[in-house]
Amino acid sequence: MSNIQTVGIIGSGTMGNGIPQACAVSGIRVVLVDIAQAAVDKGLATIAGSLDRLIKKEKLSTEGKAAALALIQGSTSYEDLQGVQLVIEAATENEALKLKILQQLDGLLAPEVIVATNTSSISITKLAAATQRPDRFIGMHFFNPVPLMALVEIIRGLQTSDATHDAVKALSERLGKTPITVKNAPGFVVNRILVPMINEAFFVLAEGLATPQDIDAGMKLGTNQPIGPLALADMIGLDVCLAVMNVYMAEFNDSKYRPAPLLKEMVAAGWLGRKSGRGVYTY
DSSP states (O other), X not given: OOSOOEEEEEOOSHHHHHHXXXXXXXXXXXXXXXXXXXXXXXXXXXXXXXXXXXXXXXXXXXXXXXXXXXXXXXXXXXXXXXXXXXXXXXXOSOHHHHHHHHHHHHHHSOTTOEEEEOOSSSOHHHHHHTSSOGGGEEEEEEOSSTTTOOEEEEEEOXXXXXXXXXXXXXXXXXXXXXXXXXXXXXXXXXXXXXXXXXXXXXXHHHTXXXXXXXXXXXXXXXXXXXXXXXHHHHHHOHHHHHHHHHHHHHHHOOGGGOOOHHHHHHHHTTOOBGGGTBSSSBO
């Protein structure tokens, strides 16, 4: 299973159209499944548009685009996943939904097929325990936008075998990504460090230590980050940042993960960031 040539992807949303693009450009055949044909069509159209932008930047040829699109099969039927070597579940971040999908896959896929989840917060060990292939279950956390971001967090559940880990690591490298291996824990590595940092920026803002612009400028220029923590919070969604902090607070039961009152207040006001037109900044 070390040489994966065919991948199934469930969900054609933000992550679910970035992952198939990365696979197809690397010569890997993809079956992209979503519940509605409209969602599948939208996902395929997004991929085509993304490939067009690469052509404009002269990072891809017209032939390269045609070859990549020819490797992606859109479908609304799980039956079309028969024959793939790896399935990546990239559905909405909802535990009940993910469990339902995983149980459907168990009945359909050959026993040797690896199943990965692109979750950013749900326990890999817990999801693995709900499948009939816990040793062949793993977390594969891509970062948005997938075609541009080099990082993949490979998360081992307690049950994940070395062979499963090695196959998924090799695939990540073939996609041109840089994988890091992570044990299962809330937030894994990147979000575990990132979201508390964003939360701390809200404490600093609430204390009036500096303006939002100066806080962001300080972190950009002082720590070489491409975007400041408050602007990043607006991009992620303040409601998402708050939900993550609430998970850490519940899981670790440690007051250092308490959400900043200002963050809670802004979410209560409906100031969620870019998606609502107003967060820390106005859009």
